[in-house]
Amino acid sequence: MSVNKAGQNDTMPVVDSEDIAQSVVRHLQQSLGVELDEAGPAEYWEALSLVVREIDLQRIRATRKKEREGKARRIYYLSLEFLVGRLLGNNLHNLGIFKETEKAMAKLGTPLVDILENESDPSLGNGGLGRLAACFMDSMTTLDMPAMGYGINYRFGLFRQSFAGGKQVETPDGWREDSFPWGIERAKRKQHVKLYGLVREHAGKAVWEDTQEVLGMPWDVPVTGYGTGTVNTLRLWESRAAHGFDLNSFDAGRYQDSRSQEISAENISQVLYPNDNHPAGKELRLIQQYFFVACSLADLIERYKRENSESLKNIADKVAIQLNDTHPAIAVAEFMRVLMDEENVVFSRALEVTREVFAYTNHTLLPEALEEWPQQLITKVLPRHMQIIHMINYHFLHSEVEAVWPGDDHMKRRLSIIEEPDRPGDDQMVRMAFLSVVGSHKVNGVAALHSRLVQEKLFPEFHHMWPEKIINVTNGVTPRRWLDYCNPELAALIDETIEGDWRKDLYKLGAMKAYADDPAFQKRFAAIKHDNKKHLAAVIKELCDVDVSPDAIFDVQIKRLHEYKRQQMNLLHIMALYRRLLDNPDLDVPPRVFIFGAKAAPGYKVAKTIIHAINRVAERVNNDRRIKDKLKVVFLPNYRVSLAEKIIPAADVSEQISTAGFEASGTGNMKFALNGALTVGTLDGANVEIAEEVGDDNIFIFGLTVEQVSELRHRGYNPRDIYNRSEELRSVIDWLDSGDLCPEEPEAFRPLVEALLDQGDYFLTMADYQAYSDAHERIAETWKKPELWWKMAITNSASMGKFSSDRSIQDYGKAIWNMS
Numbered sequence: 027m028s029v030n031k032a033g034q035n036d037t038m039p040v041v042d043s044e045d046i047a048q049s050v051v052r053h054l055q056q057s058l059g060v061e062l063d064e065a066g067p068a069e070y071w072e073a074l075s076l077v078v079r080e081i082d083l084q085r086i087r088a089t090r091k092k093e094r095e096g097k098a099r100r101i102y103y104l105s106l107e108f109l110v111g112r113l114l115g116n117n118l119h120n121l122g123i124f125k126e127t128e129k130a131m132a133k134l135g136t137p138l139v140d141i142l143e144n145e146s147d148p149s150l151g152n153g154g155l156g157r158l159a160a161c162f163m164d165s166m167t168t169l170d171m172p173a174m175g176y177g178i179n180y181r182f183g184l185f186r187q188s189f190a191g192g193k194q195v196e197t198p199d200g201w202r203e204d205s206f207p208w209g210i211e212r213a214k215r216k217q218h219v220k221l222y223g224l225v226r227e228h229a230g231k232a233v234w235e236d237t238q239e240v241l242g243m244p245w246d247v248p249v250t251g252y253g254t255g256t257v258n259t260l261r262l263w264e265s266r267a268a269h270g271f272d273l274n275s276f277d278a279g280r281y282q283d284s285r286s287q288e289i290s291a292e293n294i295s296q297v298l299y300p301n302d303n304h305p306a307g308k309e310l311r312l313i314q315q316y317f318f319v320a321c322s323l324a325d326l327i328e329r330y331k332r333e334n335s336e337s338l339k340n341i342a343d344k345v346a347i348q349l350n351d352t353h354p355a356i357a358v359a360e361f362m363r364v365l366m367d368e369e370n371v372v373f374s375r376a377l378e379v380t381r382e383v384f385a386y387t388n389h390t391l392l393p394e395a396l397e398e399w400p401q402q403l404i405t406k407v408l409p410r411h412m413q414i415i416h417m418i419n420y421h422f423l424h425s426e427v428e429a430v431w432p433g434d435d436h437m438k439r440r441l442s443i444i445e446e447p448d449r450p451g452d453d454q455m456v457r458m459a460f461l462s463v464v465g466s467h468k469v470n471g472v473a474a475l476h477s478r479l480v481q482e483k484l485f486p487e488f489h490h491m492w493p494e495k496i497i498n499v500t501n502g503v504t505p506r507r508w509l510d511y512c513n514p515e516l517a518a519l520i521d522e523t524i525e526g527d528w529r530k531d532l533y534k535l536g537a538m539k540a541y542a543d544d545p546a547f548q549k550r551f552a553a554i555k556h557d558n559k560k561h562l563a564a565v566i567k568e569l570c571d572v573d574v575s576p577d578a579i580f581d582v583q584i585k586r587l588h589e590y591k592r593q594q595m596n597l598l599h600i601m602a603l604y605r606r607l608l609d610n611p612d613l614d615v616p617p618r619v620f621i622f623g624a625k626a627a628p629g630y631k632v633a634k635t636i637i638h639a640i641n642r643v644a645e646r647v648n649n650d651r652r653i654k655d656k657l658k659v660v661f662l663p664n665y666r667v668s669l670a671e672k673i674i675p676a677a678d679v680s681e682q683i684s685t686a687g688f689e690a691s692g693t694g695n696m697k698f699a700l701n702g703a704l705t706v707g708t709l710d711g712a713n714v715e716i717a718e719e720v721g722d723d724n725i726f727i728f729g730l731t732v733e734q735v736s737e738l739r740h741r742g743y744n745p746r747d748i749y750n751r752s753e754e755l756r757s758v759i760d761w762l763d764s765g766d767l768c769p770e771e772p773e774a775f776r777p778l779v780e781a782l783l784d785q786g787d788y789f790l791t792m793a794d795y796q797a798y799s800d801a802h803e804r805i806a807e808t809w810k811k812p813e814l815w816w817k818m819a820i821t822n823s824a825s826m827g828k829f830s831s832d833r834s835i836q837d838y839g840k841a842i843w844n845m846s
């Protein structure tokens with residue numbers, strides 16, 4: 027197919043439906059060996075993907091050529107997770123050929139929407155952190171930045187979730203087993219990685235030997251940008267056995283539940299660890315981290331040498347490496363190792379170069395989420411790296427900390443990268459966050475409030491030592507996937523209404539504020555929401571076999587299941603609403619559908635209990651005729667990117683109800699508001715900035731602030747007092763605990779009740795409950811005034827300019843990557 031006809035602008039492929047149809051048929055027959063009359067949606071999906079891949083590959087080559095010739099610094103984004111979502115539809119949108127492809131496929135007799143559903147959703151991440159990495163790749167490419175993502179090509183991504191008797195059941199997700207035409211093996215760029223072994227001195231030089239070797243094979247996934255010819259690469263490493271490899275002779279670390287148990291070369295890239303905001307601390311996980319870091323650094327250094335010079339002394343002029351949380355933090359030690367042991371750079375200069383190159387993004391304040399590795403484990407797996415970490419630590423403590431706090435041994439202990447054990451004989455732990463801070467020139471939090479807490483609470487001493495180092499870059503989301511692609515009707519209405527391309531400059535949406543009051547515009551905006559709700563209702567019927575009305579309020583909480591995100595508070599409120607309705611079936615309340623989607627980490631007991639409880643309450647509520655369809659509760663199984671794309675455009679209310687101080691940013695909150703949902707939320711993470719942008723009248727803020735949370739803890743907090751005082755809370759908690767909802771296992775919900783009442787209610791669900799319930803009363807009152815509701819909804823969507831990931835990336839470019 028002619029991608030660019032002579033003389034035409036090369037930012038968009040100029041193809042019409044005829045070209046596309048022809049290319050699809052060619053690929054069907056010649057690449058897949060399928061005749062036209064044998065082709066169903068699955069075959070069309072594959073053929074069409076090959077058509078798009080052809081365009082992508084041509085552009086990747088052009089992009090690489092341009093970048094080789096250019097002077098710009100390259101950005102390398104290191105992340106153990108890239109939750110990219112389905113690629114075909116998004117790529118068609120970005121390339122500007124979605125409409126023509128719709129026509130082409132209509133001609134061939136299979137609607138494009140049906141074809142797109144055949145793509146499996148690559149589950150290469152857990153939640154927000156992985157999805158952020160994907161939005162950032164989209165934005166860096168759209169902004170024509172020379173950028174590359176590095177990660178792991180997991181054979182099994184995040185588990186598939188189903189429910190049995192309301193309980194979560196996990197099965198492996200072999201997402202790429204069918205066919206994944208997007209990933210292209212690049213054998214020429216394979217790498218060898220060393221593990222284990224010993225360090226010996228030879229003629230005054232440290233030599234790492236007697237190692238085991240693993241092979242890293244890169245798979246390249248093209249990343250298209252919107253309205254640009256630039257196509258970047260996401261390079262995902264797969265582990266393979268290198269000749270003579272025998273990791274099996276080493277200790278077999280216990281591996282996750284059911285899958286392959288021991289550490290072997292192939293196993294390194296087998297499975298994504300299913301933990302969110304909670305490290306697993308397993309040997310294989312450390313090996314995963316080192317494996318992809320070593321492959322990626324070797325790869326980018328090779329590229330630097332090819333394009334620049336054999337010497338790495340000026341590498342920082344051309345290379346910036348961003349650490350997505352501490353998961354790739356071992357890169358600091360690996361980069362030092364390469365400089366010192368392979369390039370003969372002296373320690374002090376190596377540390378300077380390393381700091382110029384690296385920057386670190388922190389995504390959590392949860393103390394249990396901060397990664398630490400036993401020194402003994404690092405010594406076993408990466409003996410040379412442990413030595414280097416000691417060298418970095420020694421220099422940091424004895425010259426840098428010493429300069430600020432002379433003679434202060436207490437401070438040295440507090441700041442040591444290697445933590446002193448509490449009790450003699452315990453393992454010494456290596457604090458990966460400290461290693462990341464010490465090895466980087468910038469550290470950023472992901473929302474204004476979060477970054478302030480990183481400065482003041484998490485790393486106050488580092489902030490004192492280096493007042494310029496810790497900064498904020500508020501997260502964002504790509505408006506291409508999260509509005510244009512997932513909500514085409516709203517995108518079209520916006521195009522009709524305002525000037526300019528909001529897909530490239532989301533601040534342009536601001537012009538829509540002028541229409542927030544306009545009855546005709548409100549009517550169209552509301553009609554689109556209603557349409558999206560009808561589509562979601564069909565999905566709900568299919569997945570949950572529950573009938574819901576698109577006239578009800580769709581109130582949505584979709585995110586990982588975690589106590590700090592407080593799905594349990596939503597549940598308690600639903601139970602209370604149900605009881606209020608039973609007491610008075612004629613209560614004048616708008617009908618509501620509460621929609622959940624969430625996976626719990628397989629080992630997280632209370633989170634799994636919450637899922638079970640929500641499902642049991644849902645079953646009870648949905649089958650109770652007495653409440654006249656005023657309340658429905660659904661838990662959509664297997665929440666993932668492709669489901670989010672169907673849910674978010676259909677939401678009226680967005681639940682963002684974490685305990686203040688715990689959600690670093692949140693990004694779902696931005697996607698919902700962008701699509702015209704109203705937020706009920708605490709002053710946490712990016713909710714604070716969303717409230718600033720939309721104005722206090724256009725959001726339902728409730729609950730304790732960060733300061734009030736710490737005052738309350740200081741005063742002493744006893745959830746039992748609230749239980750005793752609140753008749754409503756007492757009745758729902760007693761009901762949960764009574765066994766009535768799960769007669770075959772009457773103790774099933776004990777872990778949740780205990781967390782709330784007996785273990786101190788760490789996440790303050792009880793303390794915030796009343797304010798939350800009151801906020802929902804305000805929501806119900808507002809729903810009764812449609813002009814007000816739609817004015818608020820439109821204002822939300824119109825005010826989301828700041829939350830484009832393009833703006834985030836521009837902030838990184840200026841404040842961290844030194845791009846001009």
Ligand code: GPU
Pocket residue numbers: 152153154155156158301302303304351389390395472501689690691692693711
């Ligand atoms: N986040 Br740490 C994850 O999704 N997984 C993690 O392991 C860690 C953080 C999230 C934060 O919880 C969320 O608040 C934030 O918006 C997101 O990272 C992206 O920064």
